[in-house]
Amino acid sequence: MLAASGGVVRRKRFDRLFVVLGMLVLIAALAVLLALFTDLVRQGAARLNPDFLTSFASRRPAQAGILAAWVGTSLIMLVTACVAVPVGVAAAIHLEEYAPKNWLTAIIEINVTNLAGVPSIIYGLLALGLFVYEFGLGQSILAAGLTLALLILPIVIVATREALRAVPRTIREAAYALGATRWEVTAHHVLPYSMGGVLTGMIIGLSRAIGETAPIITIGALSFIAFLPTPPFTGEFPFLSFAWLGDPFTAMPIQMFNWVSRPDPAFRVNAAAAGAILLGMTLLMNGLAIWLRHRLRKTFQW
Amino acid sequence: MLTSAVKARVSGLGFWYGNVRALHGLDMEIRDRKVTALIGPSGCGKSTFLRCFNRMHDLTPHTRYEGSIRLYPDDIDLVAKAVDPIEVRMRIGMVFQKPNPFPKSIFENVAYGLRVRGARSRALIEEQVEKALRDAALWDEVKDRLHGPGLSLSGGQQQRLCIARALATDPEMLLFDEPTSALDPIATARIEELITALRERVTVLIVTHNMQQAARVSDFTAFMYLGELVEFDATSKLFTNPGRKATEDYITGRYG
Ligand SMILES: Nc1ncnc2c1ncn2[C@@H]1O[C@H](COP(=O)(O)OP(=O)(O)OP(=O)(O)O)[C@@H](O)[C@H]1O
Numbered sequence A: 001m002l003a004a005s006g007g008v009v010r011r012k013r014f015d016r017l018f019v020v021l022g023m024l025v026l027i028a029a030l031a032v033l034l035a036l037f038t039d040l041v042r043q044g045a046a047r048l049n050p051d052f053l054t055s056f057a058s059r060r061p062a063q064a065g066i067l068a069a070w071v072g073t074s075l076i077m078l079v080t081a082c083v084a085v086p087v088g089v090a091a092a093i094h095l096e097e098y099a100p101k102n103w104l105t106a107i108i109e110i111n112v113t114n115l116a117g118v119p120s121i122i123y124g125l126l127a128l129g130l131f132v133y134e135f136g137l138g139q140s141i142l143a144a145g146l147t148l149a150l151l152i153l154p155i156v157i158v159a160t161r162e163a164l165r166a167v168p169r170t171i172r173e174a175a176y177a178l179g180a181t182r183w184e185v186t187a188h189h190v191l192p193y194s195m196g197g198v199l200t201g202m203i204i205g206l207s208r209a210i211g212e213t214a215p216i217i218t219i220g221a222l223s224f225i226a227f228l229p230t231p232p233f234t235g236e237f238p239f240l241s242f243a244w245l246g247d248p249f250t251a252m253p254i255q256m257f258n259w260v261s262r263p264d265p266a267f268r269v270n271a272a273a274a275g276a277i278l279l280g281m282t283l284l285m286n287g288l289a290i291w292l293r294h295r296l297r298k299t300f301q302w
Numbered sequence B: 001m002l003t004s005a006v007k008a009r010v011s012g013l014g015f016w017y018g019n020v021r022a023l024h025g026l027d028m029e030i031r032d033r034k035v036t037a038l039i040g041p042s043g044c045g046k047s048t049f050l051r052c053f054n055r056m057h058d059l060t061p062h063t064r065y066e067g068s069i070r071l072y073p074d075d076i077d078l079v080a081k082a083v084d085p086i087e088v089r090m091r092i093g094m095v096f097q098k099p100n101p102f103p104k105s106i107f108e109n110v111a112y113g114l115r116v117r118g119a120r121s122r123a124l125i126e127e128q129v130e131k132a133l134r135d136a137a138l139w140d141e142v143k144d145r146l147h148g149p150g151l152s153l154s155g156g157q158q159q160r161l162c163i164a165r166a167l168a169t170d171p172e173m174l175l176f177d178e179p180t181s182a183l184d185p186i187a188t189a190r191i192e193e194l195i196t197a198l199r200e201r202v203t204v205l206i207v208t209h210n211m212q213q214a215a216r217v218s219d220f221t222a223f224m225y226l227g228e229l230v231e232f233d234a235t236s237k238l239f240t241n242p243g244r245k246a247t248e249d250y251i252t253g254r255y256g
């Protein structure tokens, strides 16, 4: 057996130091999150009950609930996901698999990355002009969903491109060598094998969108709504209705913002409870992303 | 034994990566249902030459072919712009240096080429898959786990899976780029046996760094150096009585 020389022991000290340092930072970050969450739950405990989820906003804090807010948020997220994911994935596939590597593509690539850094209020202003007035969508769920879709598009594109790029060249070559077309290589191989990354990007994007307040206030979300959007399912043919897309809305962060800005401190309890639920929704989405990635990683390994 | 029809005729074949010229006016004939080996020092253009046959270079931007590779009996020019590379790849299969099965089941790996060609009948696909796996001498090892992942096989089995995948579509020609360089001697011997057996039905072109391998499996050998074809002859002749000094130096190991 080899005796460890002094040099190796000394060099290995950095390994250990780094592990300890990393753990400390990680624990600190988790502790802050945990503290925040428990604080919200503790403050909002009085309102964390089923009634809270099934009541509309009200002037009396003890009766106010988040029904319109969570329904609004869910529907907006649905629109956002339905728009941002197909468009983002298609854009990423185009950039990664189809676009010729020239200066135009380079400019587009740089701009996509830059768009991820644009303040969300700017997206709100753009959407107000474009979706609300120009396209005449009004202050609707559709306008809000499109706005947030625009906001998370760069996130989806960047994450998808990274996932596509991780598929080894040798796999593509194997498919091409069998006579597959570019589309077949993408649809049968590259995209399925990178699904884990694509889904992760989608959920990171959505969990960013779910908490966004500025852009949807800008386009005119209402903070006091005592009715639900038109139900998407109807009793008669064709059973599906899209009328809800045009309905006015409120959303979780807006409801919270409204409550914390009220003078009556009893509303703070409501705000804390809503905050805990919003944070819970976000953590749930992230958990889903981790689970999906884990499952898909087991399926596709090289 | 060495007289057979010409399967492909390479004339004046040149190849460019952008401004870098990798092949200089190659001329040679590939015999039908024979094994032709390509040997030469690293970087001499063996892979580049091989990949001209199935137009793999079309996937790399800024590449250019010169001259022609005419495929017989129908006499089409494989590297002509007017010829669709997909059409070429439908007829000429390839096995790569590193085994590269798809992260799918063993069955789906072999069936993929058939599916791309529009095969829909389950029975027909199953029959072809079994035949290809038998031809690749892999059937007995995998017949009980056809729907298990291809990546769970050993390296040598994976390479035979890749051969089965290429065989399933009945190619006229098979290209091998150092198919055994990532394998141990036993797995290598099995692949070599396989290539020898394949000669019955398909024209084989194989790049190898291993002189003994070229001598064992091939009927013809081409020696390349710096993008040029130095010598091309029957393997028995080239290895015992090379016509050129450079060839002799290389096969006797006097090259780096
Ligand atoms: N994508 C590329 N762009 C530019 N030059 C390239 C590219 N691929 C290969 N080359 C060059 O072309 C020449 C031939 O390369 P090739 O890979 O065909 O050699 P090889 O004979 O297969 O070598 P090895 O035995 O190491 O695999 C080399 O000089 C190489 O540097």
Ligand SMILES: [Mg+2]
Pocket: B046, B047, B048, B177
């Ligand atoms: Mg090579």
